[in-house]
Amino acid sequence: MPCADRLSRAAAILALCAAAFVAVPAQAQGTYEAALSSARLGDTRQLVGLLNRGLDADTVDLQGNTLLILAAREGMLSTVQAILQYRPRVSQRNLAGDSALMLATLGGHEAVADALLEAGAELNHEGWNPLLYAAFEGRLGLLQKFLQRGADIDALAPNRSTALMLAARNGHIEVVRTLLAAGADTALVNDRGIDAATWARQVGNTVIADLIDAEQARRAGTVRLEIR
Known part of the structure; x- marks a missing residue:
């Protein structure tokens, strides 16, 4: 799972959580x-x-999950819609760097993701993001919406x-086709110096690797091939 290297906000949110538990009355804790x-x-x-009754819509748990993140992660559409009426921070991220939209995407909760998008959830930010999660999990419909x-x-x-x-490595061929058609760079390499086609071939996804190679060649003008 793409969950490493996402703790840049940890210290700040932990401090916030710790402060929330200082001298909290039993009733408030309940x-x-x-x-x-x-x-x-x-x-x-x-x-x-x-x-x-005055509860902060941006209340967080010890992992930095807001109420919105918790509801979105579980696919609770009506609850997400209700929380959104209280103007929460829609793009707030937890200690692991996940937002409500990212976790809705990871879980395949498309209706929840739609509601978050309509509320202005952020798509482009540092670290992991909704598009990367959609590609990783093969969420074609959501990936198309994010690109749009x-x-x-x-x-x-x-x-x-x-x-x-990510889509090539995990065998999501329709996602790969969509990304190629939208102009994804086939020549980029990851921190191990591996490009999408090579990574796909390493894990046995040869059809995807060939597809990417063909598109790269087409762009270079060496072949004329329409990806279908």
Whole structure:
């Protein structure tokens, strides 16, 4: 899983979490736990009640997960929609560097991802991002939406992998076709000096490797080939 090298915000969020637990009354602690549980389990009614009584919509757990992140990760659409009414930080990221949109994408929760996109969730930022997760998991529909909304097709993960590399390595041929058609750079290499075609071939995805090689040759003008 693409989950390494994403702890740049750890110190700040840990400090925030620690501060939240200083001299917290038992009743407030119970409210806090109830809110986190409601977000995870999709108990929209209880969570809305807490929010209406003044609960911060950007409340976080010890891993830096906001209520929105927790609900999105579990695919709780109605809960996500309810939280969005309280104007949370839609693109807030947890200690691991994951946002609500990234985790919705990872889990294949397309309706949740749509709601987050409509709320202005960020697509382009440093580190892992929604497009990279969509490519890694083969979420073709979401990947197409992200590209349509201006996602950086050649954005680099911390290990310098691109969406094309991740899709090629994991055998997602339709994602590879989509990325190639959209102009993904076939010549980029990751931190091990491996390009998308080479990585695909190393793991036995020879059809994908050949597809990428053919597109690279076509762009160079050595062959005329239409990718279908």
